[in-house]
Amino acid sequence: MVNPGKQPPARKVLVLASSLETIGGIQRYVKTLNRALREILGDEEVLVLIWGAQPQASNPENGKATREIGAEAKLRFAMRTVRETLSWRPDLVVATHVGFAPLAWILQGLVGCRYWSFAYGTDVWAPLSVAKRGALARGARVICISEFTRRRLAELHRIPQERIRLLPCVAEELTPKGADVAPPWERARNERVVLTVGRLVSAERYKGHEVLLQAMVRVRQKVPDVLCLVVGEGDDRARLEEQAQQLNLGNAVRFLGELSDGRLAACYDHCDVFAMPARTELNNAAPKGEGFGIVYLEAMMHGKPVIGPNYGAPTEFIRHGEHGLLVNPEDPEAVAAALVELLESPQRARRMGEAAREWVRREYSYARFVERLDALLRDGDAGHPAR
Numbered sequence: 001m002v003n004p005g006k007q008p009p010a011r012k013v014l015v016l017a018s019s020l021e022t023i024g025g026i027q028r029y030v031k032t033l034n035r036a037l038r039e040i041l042g043d044e045e046v047l048v049l050i051w052g053a054q055p056q057a058s059n060p061e062n063g064k065a066t067r068e069i070g071a072e073a074k075l076r077f078a079m080r081t082v083r084e085t086l087s088w089r090p091d092l093v094v095a096t097h098v099g100f101a102p103l104a105w106i107l108q109g110l111v112g113c114r115y116w117s118f119a120y121g122t123d124v125w126a127p128l129s130v131a132k133r134g135a136l137a138r139g140a141r142v143i144c145i146s147e148f149t150r151r152r153l154a155e156l157h158r159i160p161q162e163r164i165r166l167l168p169c170v171a172e173e174l175t176p177k178g179a180d181v182a183p184p185w186e187r188a189r190n191e192r193v194v195l196t197v198g199r200l201v202s203a204e205r206y207k208g209h210e211v212l213l214q215a216m217v218r219v220r221q222k223v224p225d226v227l228c229l230v231v232g233e234g235d236d237r238a239r240l241e242e243q244a245q246q247l248n249l250g251n252a253v254r255f256l257g258e259l260s261d262g263r264l265a266a267c268y269d270h271c272d273v274f275a276m277p278a279r280t281e282l283n284n285a286a287p288k289g290e291g292f293g294i295v296y297l298e299a300m301m302h303g304k305p306v307i308g309p310n311y312g313a314p315t316e317f318i319r320h321g322e323h324g325l326l327v328n329p330e331d332p333e334a335v336a337a338a339l340v341e342l343l344e345s346p347q348r349a350r351r352m353g354e355a356a357r358e359w360v361r362r363e364y365s366y367a368r369f370v371e372r373l374d375a376l377l378r379d380g381d382a383g384h385p386a387r
Helices: 025-041 074-088 098-109 130-138 149-159 202-207 209-222 237-246 260-268 294-301 333-345 348-361 368-378
Strands: 013-017 046-051 066-068 090-093 114-119 140-145 164-166 192-197 226-231 253-257 273-275 307-310 322-328
Touching: 013 025, 013 074, 025 294, 025 368, 046 202, 074 090, 074 098, 090 098, 098 114, 098 130, 098 237, 114 130, 114 149, 130 149, 140 149, 149 164, 192 209, 192 253, 192 260, 192 294, 202 209, 202 253, 209 237, 209 333, 226 260, 237 253, 273 294, 273 333, 294 307, 307 333, 322 333, 333 348
Parallel strands: 013 046, 013 090, 046 066, 090 114, 114 140, 140 164, 192 226, 192 273, 226 253, 273 307, 307 322
Antiparallel strands: none
């Protein structure tokens, strides 16, 4: 938490964000950011303007006054933001997505405020428009959630290193919400459970559901009582269910759909291994991959060993052999071998899970996020506008 002996930086912060009602890692990250800004600065010093949501009353949880703009055109949102800025006179504008960076650049010219732009993953892994690239270069700071994205940002968009800072994601503590919730399946006595969590959408096939299902065929040969739980929903679910049938996996795979926090927590608590062989593809046409990978953190927070990719952002916080195993995410045999290794060595798996839990609690808790954000706000007076 913030050191009570230190005075918080005296500034008014305007946050520009998309709808926070949808499900996704960025939305959860921005909610955490808003909460932390409020905690550091106070409710009256944080104003959040949200584009693309249905009109509703102000919500004090997200700042002084969360103005739900509704599905207005970008121009109308920009005009509304300009009016609010001229009236409220913020010291710092936070563009929570690169799409808001050009608007923040305009606000800097109008009232002389500094601005930060946030970068997550695929949003900046490919070439950007002149306006977005110029806005990133002119801001006081570009905040990245991973070192992988920071390197890509510097190499591809030539953002000066001194203007880039890191603010990693946090693990949500779901266990209290699910401590008394029964798991959403009836676990057999000797069952060994593999869990994967992620949206089942055709645009995100990089998450590796197909590879995991192929790996399960091999795992069953060594661990006959294995069960793979697939949590998530989307337009690709029917295809994946059909693939599981074609692979003759039968009852060894169960698709649970989208779950509440409590039921998801129960899945984390009752699984033996978490696996998501998500691959990262860097190309200028359509890059793919996890900008961070919050679900790995959640599994680690619940004391579970994780199987992840050996390339990409997740390698920054999953230590191979200590917190789990990192493998080639495109190789079903490698994924299967890692699963069998952990499922057949439960004591080693538990040691990895406990090490993972302690690591996440120390470095990726909400309290640590607040500390890092507080330091960024104090860092050289939150940065200065680029000349």
